[in-house]
Amino acid sequence: MPATSFTPVASAAGGALIGLAAVLLMALKGRIAGVSGIASRLLPPYEDREFAGRLAFVAGLVAAPGLVWLVSGRLPEQTIEAGMPVLVVGGLLVGFGSVWGNGCTSGHGVCGLSRLSVRSLVATVTFMATAALTVFIVRHWG
Amino acid sequence: MLLQFIIGLVFGLGLIVSGMSNPAKVLNFLDFAAIRSGTWDASLAFVMAGAIAVTFTGFKLVLRRPQPLFGEKFHLPTREDIDTRVIAGPAIFGIGWGLSGFCPGPAITALGFGTAAAVIFVAAMLAGMWLARFIANRPSMSGIVTPADRVGA
Known part of the structure; x- marks a missing residue:
């Protein structure tokens, strides 16, 4: 497991940008910035006519590393330790669980907690707990 | 559509600047057993704090308005x-x-x-x-x- 340095200022500033995006989406379009909700509704069945807007939001996410590269001349640090089987299983669980629970880190963790939603608090505590337990088992058992 | 693209871009930049886009950093935060050994990376708590501080304040201001600037109504979850x-x-x-x-x-x-x-x-x-x-x-x-x-x- 590669060590990563403690970056409180950059992390809080980045968090503020995430918050700014969530506030802008609510102010301009009246929508919750929940990435699992947005991404899953790019797939059928289609319940409304917001497809193009959702695709544009996702395209903005994908374009962000390129913008950083254009401005700074390099891509930010990213270390993915998981191998192919773990990526597939992890992806399936993340996709299924976030839609089954109506939200992920952004929808429940950021927007829901900011609205003081009890459902989102229960969801956030639950996914933090199982994520931490999973990391504990993978890294410290055996 | 351009609006959503720019908002997605800001969101993505936030993920990158904060370190959330690096799985190793996320896993080092979730590894609470590392608090004792000293390799715990507490950064992601600051991501959540920064994001919630801005969203909590911003939502309070925005939701006072009757409707979004480019939409008929605010789509908020109703279930409790x-x-x-x-x-x-x-x-x-x-x-x-x-x-x-x-x-x-x-x-x-x-x-x-x-x-x-x-x-x-x-x-x-x-x-x-x-x-x-x-x-x-x-x-x-x-x-x-x-x-x-x-x-x-």
């Missing part, structure tokens, strides 16, 4: 009950997050880094999302599971 789905879903999601270090936002942003790992993860994630919606939308499930809130941009 604690059903099995709002526990089982996040429990499953957390296991996948702890295995990989990716949650949905950073995973999609990682596509822009151009790695095969991100493509594989996002493909599996979309398959899982499709499956969850397929099961939830089956008529035979309507008596068992309560309908999801129709939110999300």
Whole structure:
């Protein structure tokens, strides 16, 4: 497991940008910035006519590393330790669980907690707990 | 559409600047046993604090208005009950997050880094999302599971 340095200022500033995006989406379009909700509704069945807007939001996410590269001349640090089987299983669980629970880190963790939603608090505590337990088992058992 | 693109871009930049887009950093935060050994990375607590501080304040100001600037109404979740789905879903999601270090936002942003790992993860994630919606939308499930809130941009 590669060590990563403690970056409180950059992390809080980045968090503020995430918050700014969530506030802008609510102010301009009246929508919750929940990435699992947005991404899953790019797939059928289609319940409304917001497809193009959702695709544009996702395209903005994908374009962000390129913008950083254009401005700074390099891509930010990213270390993915998981191998192919773990990526597939992890992806399936993340996709299924976030839609089954109506939200992920952004929808429940950021927007829901900011609205003081009890459902989102229960969801956030639950996914933090199982994520931490999973990391504990993978890294410290055996 | 341009608006949503720019908002997505700001969101993605936030994920990158904060370090959330680096799975190793996420996993080092989730590794609470490392507090004793000194390799714990507390940064992600600051991401959440920064994001919630801005969103909490911003939502308070924005939701005073009668409607969004470019929309008919605010689409807010209305449910407040604690059903099995709002526990089982996040429990499953957390296991996948702890295995990989990716949650949905950073995973999609990682596509822009151009790695095969991100493509594989996002493909599996979309398959899982499709499956969850397929099961939830089956008529035979309507008596068992309560309908999801129709939110999300």
